[in-house]
Amino acid sequence: xxxxxxxxxxxxxxxxxxxxxxxxxxxxxxxxxxxxxxxxxxxxxxxxxxxxxxxxxxxxxxxxxxxxxxxxxxxxxxxxxxxxxxxxxxxxxxxxxxxxxxxxxxxxxxxxxxxxxxxxxxxxxxxxxxxxxxxxx
Numbered sequence: 001x002x003x004x005x006x007x008x009x010x011x012x013x014x015x016x017x018x019x020x021x022x023x024x025x026x027x028x029x030x031x032x033x034x035x036x037x038x039x040x041x042x043x044x045x046x047x048x049x050x051x052x053x054x055x056x057x058x059x060x061x062x063x064x065x066x067x068x069x070x071x072x073x074x075x076x077x078x079x080x081x082x083x084x085x086x087x088x089x090x091x092x093x094x095x096x097x098x099x100x101x102x103x104x105x106x107x108x109x110x111x112x113x114x115x116x117x118x119x120x121x122x123x124x125x126x127x128x129x130x131x132x133x134x135x136x137x
Contacts, residue, residue, distance in 0.1 A: 005052040022046070
């Protein structure tokens with residue numbers, strides 16, 4: 001069993017033998033049961049996991065990790081020989097949806113009114129029929 005986040009990350013990278021981003025490492029470590037004794041009980045344990053890895057790379061000159069890509073960040077063990085199979089943002093095919101402001105307005109109204117932390121009343125203003133548009137147009 002892993003005793004620290006660094007040990008858990010090392011075990012995940014050795015098992016997978018490929019460069020991974022810290023969020024992937026956390027989820028794999030969780031599936032392997034390595035995160036149980038790491039005391040990551042906050043709302044975002046994966047962020048705490050990733051922060052510890054980032055700090056080790058940044059502050060420890062003898063870190064066992066090596067950054068092989070940024071945006072998104074992929075990390076491997078320094079002694080690993082791997083084929084880098086990282087998809088760039090251009091290679092990831094995501095549907096491009098385009099919305100107008102008017103399409104999203106009902107969603108904004110529902111959010112603004114229903115969210116207890118953000119109670120607000122909204123009003124729709126149709127600028128096409130506005131008096132000022134005619135006066136200055």
